[in-house]
Amino acid sequence: xxxxxxxxxxxxxxxxxxxxxxxxxxxxxxxxxxxxxxxxxxxxxxxxxxxxxxxxxxxxxxxxxxxxxxxxxxxxxxxxxxxxxxxxxxxxxxxxxxxxxxxxxxxxxxxxxxxxxxxxxxxxxxxxxxxxxxxxxxxxxxxxxxxxxxxxxxxxxxxxxxxxxxxxxxxxxxxxxxxxxxxxxxxxxxxxxxxxxxxxxxxxxxxxxxxxxxxxxxxxxxxxxxxxxxxxxxxxxxxxxxxxxxxxxxxxxxxxxxxxxxxxxxxxxxxxxxxxxxxxxxxxxxxxxxxxxxxxxxxxxxxxxxxxxxxxxxxxxxxxxxxxxxxxxxxxxxxxxxxxxxxxxxxxxxxxxxxxxxxxxxxxxxxxxxxxxxxxxxxxxxxxxxxxxxxxx
Numbered sequence: 022x023x024x025x026x027x028x029x030x031x032x033x034x035x036x037x038x039x040x041x042x043x044x045x046x047x048x049x050x051x052x053x054x055x056x057x058x059x060x061x062x063x064x065x066x067x068x069x070x071x072x073x074x075x076x077x078x079x080x081x082x083x084x085x086x087x088x089x090x091x092x093x094x095x096x097x098x099x100x101x102x103x104x105x106x107x108x109x110x111x112x113x114x115x116x117x118x119x120x121x122x123x124x125x126x127x128x129x130x131x132x133x134x135x136x137x138x139x140x141x142x143x144x145x146x147x148x149x150x151x152x153x154x155x156x157x158x159x160x161x162x163x164x165x166x167x168x169x170x171x172x173x174x175x176x177x178x179x180x181x182x183x184x185x186x187x188x189x190x191x192x193x194x195x196x197x198x199x200x201x202x203x204x205x206x207x208x209x210x211x212x213x214x215x216x217x218x219x220x221x222x223x224x225x226x227x228x229x230x231x232x233x234x235x236x237x238x239x240x241x242x243x244x245x246x247x248x249x250x251x252x253x254x255x256x257x258x259x260x261x262x263x264x265x266x267x268x269x270x271x272x273x274x275x276x277x278x279x280x281x282x283x284x285x286x287x288x289x290x291x292x293x294x295x296x297x298x299x300x301x302x303x304x305x306x307x308x309x310x311x312x313x314x315x316x317x318x319x320x321x322x323x324x325x326x327x328x329x330x331x332x333x334x335x336x337x338x339x340x341x342x343x344x345x346x347x348x349x350x351x352x353x354x355x356x357x358x359x360x361x362x363x364x365x366x367x368x369x370x371x372x373x374x375x376x377x378x379x380x381x382x383x384x385x386x387x388x389x390x391x392x393x394x395x396x397x398x399x400x401x402x403x404x405x406x407x408x409x410x411x412x413x414x
Contacts, residue, residue: 053077053212056176056183061086062116064171070116073176073208075183080106081214088116089168090187090206092127092236094243094366095216098414100339109342111237111376114366124358125235126365128168129206129220130161132191132198133396134233135315135352135385138268142388144199144227144397151197158266163196167204167232184209193226200226202398216410223403230398231383232406237356237376240335240342244369248355248377249294254332255283255353257316261384265307269386273317281314283353290334297355297374311357311374315384321349323394327409331379345409346381349394354378381408 054076061072070088080098085091093113096106112126113119119126140151140159152163161168172187184207191202202224209217220232239245260281261269276282280299283291302310318330327345331353334341344351354377361372387393398404 053178053182055178056185058174058176061088062120064088064116065120068171070171071174073174073185075185075208075210077182077210077212077214079214080104081210082106083208083210083216085174085185085187085208086116086119087172087174087187088119089127089170090129090172090189090208091119091168092208092216092234095236095410097214097340097412100414107242107340108366109238109240109242109340111239111243111365111369111371118363118365123363124237125161125168127236128234129187129204129232130235130380131167131204131222131230131232132162132196132202133159133229133231133388134161134235134380134382135231136160136267137388138266138386140197142229144229147199149197149199156266158268159196161233161235165196167191168235172206182209182211198228200224200228200398200400202228202230204230204232206232214412214414218408218410220406221403222398223400224398225400227397227399229388229396230404231387231396232404233352233380233382234408235378235380237378238333238342239376240333240340241338243365243376244367247294247372247374249292249297249374250336251293251377252290252334252336253283253293253296253353253377254285254290255316255351256319256329256331257283257351258319259317261315261317261350263314267313267385269315269384269390271390276316281312281316283316290332293355293377302357309357311355313352313354313357315350315352315382317384318346318349318351318381323349325405327407330381330408333377333379339413341413343411343413344379344381345411347405347407348381348383350382350384352378352380352382352385354380381406 061070075083082096099105137159140153151159172189175186204222207219330344330351
């Protein structure tokens with residue numbers, strides 16, 4: 022069967038009976054409640070963090086805290102079991118877990134998510150040195166990135182469902198970046214159980230912006246163990262090879278014939294365990310193995326349109342999540358650095374490859390590759406980034 026036909030059929034499973042467009046879907050009228058708000062804990066400086074709960078009929082429920090704009094849980098209905106739901110994102114039961122340190126569970130990362138080589142970039146002839154928090158490189162916004170800030174949250178409800186708007190201001194010089202940036206994120210749970218994450222930013226001086234949502238997903242449930250028995254499809258024909266420090270080499274390489282070919286083969290999605298076995302960690306521990314690479318989303322254009330990026334499915338339960346985005350790339354990270362040292366919600370121990378991150382964004386280290394989609398943001402411009410999580414319970 023032609024590969025394009027196979028992909029179209031797979032994607033059709035996820036969008037059938039709903040249609041697909043860039044608009045928020047609206048289903049039959051039903052009672053939609055405004056988000057509830059409660060205390061989530063106290064920061065070391067005495068400020069209170071809040072937890073916002075978004076619910077829609079059918080059992081869908083998302084919780085987000087204003088600390089780091091973190092998605093702390095997402096409950097989806099269990100097929101055939103009325104009233105039962107399962108939480109499919111890793112995280113902690115209270116603020117303390119996040120304050121003690123974690124690998125960006127559910128957070129909004131910025132100003133620039135992913136890596137910048139050497140923590141340096143040049144803009145309009147001036148070189149800027151950023152915080153280096155990943156060896157000699159800059160990662161996810163630096164030492165105190167957006168994931169560690171207290172955002173201002175505003176809950177609301179509209180025709181599409183409950184939502185919460187978050188805003189944070191990053192002053193000029195923050196983590197070494199030029200310009201003051203105001204970032205905004207909206208989490209929206211639609212009547213159909215879709216989770217929309219809409220990010221935007223403005224600046225008062227030329228700077229770089231590349232926000233990313235960094236949830237760790239396990240379609241069998243956050244306490245279910247590894248993702249090895251789950252299937253993944255990534256709608257990409259090319260990926261970005263990286264060096265030992267996780268920095269792209271500059272090549273946009275074909276996935277064909279490599280372990281990074283996550284396209285369906287003959288109509289069959291890729292079983293993660295089988296593919297990860299081809300990417301083992303090194304005996305010296307310097308290479309954690311697995312996948313931590315950015316993929317070039319097929320047919321991307323800078324038109325703001327939503328395109329399919331990935332499809333993750335648990336064959337045992339049939340539960341699946343598709344991701345659509347307007348961004349050119351998606352970072353696939355298979356939880357290679359999880360090591361069992363973190364105990365999450367309900368006492369779950371998060372071992373290696375207990376979840377997968379599917380982070381839509383521009384390509385990492387784009388500041389050093391002017392031929393790639395830019396991360397530059399100038400005064401008067403608005404950075405925009407939308408990703409949609411669509412579930413088949």
